[in-house]
Amino acid sequence: MRRVFHILLVLLALIAPAAGSLEALEATPIIEETEPVLLDVVPPGPPCSLTVRDYLENSDFGDKIEIEWGLSPDDGSGACDVTGYILSRALAEGEVGEVLDEISSGVTRYIDESVEPGVEYYYNLVSHDGTSPSGRVWAGPTAGRANLFQWSRFSVLVLMVVFFAMVARFTAVAGKGAKLFVRRIPGLNAIEEAVGRATEMGRPVLYVPGIGEIDNIMTIASLNILSHVAKITARYDTPLIVPTARAVVMSAAEEVVKQAYTEVGNPDAYNPDNIRYLSDAQFAFAGAVNGIMLREKPAANLYMGAFWAESLLLAETGFEAGAIQVAGTAMVSQLPFFVTACDFTLMGEELYAASAYLSREPKLLGGLKGSDWMKVVSIALIAAGIIARAVGLESFVAWFQTQ
């Protein structure tokens, strides 16, 4: 733990100068509309200076170069006839090159966001009054260099380190045998009851692991719960039907279920034909699962994982077929439908908690405790943010609004 804080301190020391220079960014000049200028033949004075440098203030891919200049003496004062500046960029010294942009009068800074990283560029700038340009000022060469750390995302890193440290700590504590309290999750017992009822009725259990791909963490949580459910059905010799919408999820589900049947010592009861790939197409899948519900009459329908609009199609058909239904998802938009149409619903984080809880492995329970403490940290930070806003420390809140 102490080492983590040392690292944090070092990182904080590194951010301080970067944070200071961030303020300069905010000072963008205000462009005022200028009165129409009469045509004349006298060119305005040229810009009084031109400097170019790699854009450093925000970490970038090396695709940005910052250009600054001094206003022409006739911009805003003198003859007061400058209507704008023309900035050009070239690959060789002395060439005018391509026009990058036309910039309004009164502006002294431009960021070229279209450079190739590592390529050296020359810039030149003229002022003009609508009819004639001034003399040209030159600068360069300079090249954009890629940064190794995205400082604008520093706050993300800090919170990640804090979160991971807490998870690691509680996992270690739990691993040493400390008893961790975990509150009852209502939907969990319902899963076992539902499977039990299906067994009594001699009807199958239907387990839908959502239509998410296997890279979706909800699907992974679902496969965890599937392993638990498969162990119960293996023990009671209840058929377990697992329809899937993704081929990889199907093959993972096959492994999970086969493994569970083997562990319980009933490998012969495993029926590979019950782990089915139906369709990658959302409603083709939903339609086919509805068919299974009506024709194979499962007595328990478990929906765990990532669901989209098909949630209610499944849950309403399942209700009509008379099955006990337990759902679990972190898809916020679908929760209302599962909550209304199913007997029990694992909401949001409960899905992940359930998967950790079922395993009863202390290592996994440590993660739950870590998440809880992260909630406390988040609430504390919101409170701190409210106070900071009240006393005018807007930069504290801005620190969280990264991009």
Added chain:
Amino acid sequence: MATIIWTTIGAILTLSVYSFLYKDNPFYKFAEHLVVGISAGYYLVIYYFNFIQPNVVAPVFLLRIGNEAIGLGSSMWWLALIPGILGLLLYTRFFPKFGWVGRWSLGIYVGGYAGLGLSPIMQARVLNQIGANALPLTSITNVFLIVGLLGTLTYFFFSMKHKGVLGVLARVGIVFLMVGFGASFGYTVMSRVSLLIGRVSFLLHDWLHLI
């Protein structure tokens, strides 16, 4: 004439799906099996032509697609072999002895995407939310918003007993959750009805010309 035939087929298929609302029947079963078969063929072809051919087959076998020579002249063509092999490894599961090798590709895929997801989630769902909720407590609505968030978050405390202050907050959280669920349920009705209006006007307008 051709349009009439195809519209009629479309209408019959539409009605077949709706017949499911009455009860399961041969028309629905036909429509269901049709859609599963078409999508299986469709995705097999689309996945091949959109991912496998341009990214693996073309660079490795130096294929030309149209006038474009993909992979020809690229010194990095062998990189395309890696995903190709990873994809093939998935099929080792049919050989019990080597089945474990298939886990390599699955491991790369899942591990990669797990890592990919972590930081953006921390940023968008935690960090930015902290910023968005650090609101000045000057209006009732802001207080309301923050109390609701606090309650909902408390409901999701797993390792602490919901007693005392935590119990009250968790209960507030449940009330907010229920109001939120009711509201988004009600909010969604309109878009679902729009879908039905769309299908009904296909039947009444395009097919029967009644409106």
Added chain:
Amino acid sequence: MRRVIPLAITFLIGMFMLVDFFVPHHVVSSAAAEMKQWGTIVIAASILLGVGNLIRVHYKKISRKQEGWGYSIVTLSVMVVMLFFGGPWGTIQEGSVFNWIFLNVQVPLQSTMFSLLAFFIASAAYRAFRLRSLEAGMLLVSAIIVMLGRVPLGQFLTRGLPEQATLPWLTETIMAYPNMAAFRGILMGAALGVMAMGLRVILGIERSYLGGDK
């Protein structure tokens, strides 16, 4: 060996992708982009596993003349038709037979299935919204307010009342505050759950998706 290698790969790739978010350098980002591409290819290659499973299940049904085997013939034959028109002898461009079947059969069938939700949302509302408890009451009341507040009828029902008592105003307020608060809470909680689990996947503590330990 069999366990260590996949877990080591998972860890290395997972950490690399995690780091990618913080490193703007193009060497890292282009490598990460390449790996993301690999992921999509692995998934695309897996489709054959799924279709193989589909063929096996339906073929068994047909050969054993199980109930509904005739429908299995439908599934397999339209699949062959699609492969024929989209395969090496066909084309998948706009206007091709392949594309045409998809647009004129698959798309209307899917959108009709989607529209079944208009019926189901009504039956679910009828059945589930009962005043059983305080919580159920909140669910019911907010659903009714928002349903009415979204349509002209609701506007008409509360016409003439002060603005804060009209259904459209109440709808907007409920969506913007209690609804928003609840959903932010769920999203934040779920995000922590995802991260804890994602971390376990990268560290190899979570490996159920690989089919357990053996």
Added chain:
Amino acid sequence: MAKGSDIRNIDRRFIFVLVLAAVVWPLLHPLRLPMDISPPVQSVYDAVEAVPAGSIVMLAADYSPDTMPELQPMAETFIRHAFRRDLRIVVACLWPASPPLVEQALGPLSEEFGKEYGTDYVNLGYMAGGIVTLLGMGASIPETFPTDYGGTSVDEIPLMLEVENFDDIAFVMEVSAGTPGTREWVQQVQSRFRVNLASGTTAVGAPNFYPYVQSGQLTGLLGGLKGAAEYEILVGAPGDATSGMDAQSVVHALIVCFIIFGNIVYFVSRRSEKRLAQDV
């Protein structure tokens, strides 16, 4: 939520039939339920009413078939409104899919009002380029659209001889499903050439454009099916949008009735159960 006792659940099919009837009936026999007109829609109507008869207005149609249910009624109603007020219409599109959709509306309406192509209205069709096309129109519309949708040179179209640039256009109605669309018209055309601009957008897009109404850059805004229905009512020609909103109102009200009915049944049966329990 627990299911409650199954005896109290009526056959779902009864609900399904009522929902279907609630959608089909208003489509076949429009109900014309009362509808409040929101201020941005009223402003669109008022702005068209304020254009002197005989002036030239523009319909900028930038949408495709997938957003037709929401946007086609807007275009139709605008054409009807303009024809009825004897305004002449120039149609210009930045989306390739739009010109035939506008044709579908122009055909029957021009017949209904006895309008001549070329003198009373013209469809310039699609021109690629987005913002560049908009700026080109600011300089010269005939040069930006050298031919109409049918391929006729604009020099041979009497109406187009009166149009040089936006100075000759009294009002622009932009019906937009995305980009290029309302935002580009406001930023590139309204702010530069000070045209009198109103817009019709999808319900999803509308919230993005309300700020332009507040700032006065958009004279008015039709948002989604609801905005289209309100405009239809104002113009006095209730059509598809009004029927659609009628259907929405009826289904929403029906579901609310279901909920209330369900609760009455629930409480009555619970009371009788209690009484039964006391009797025994």
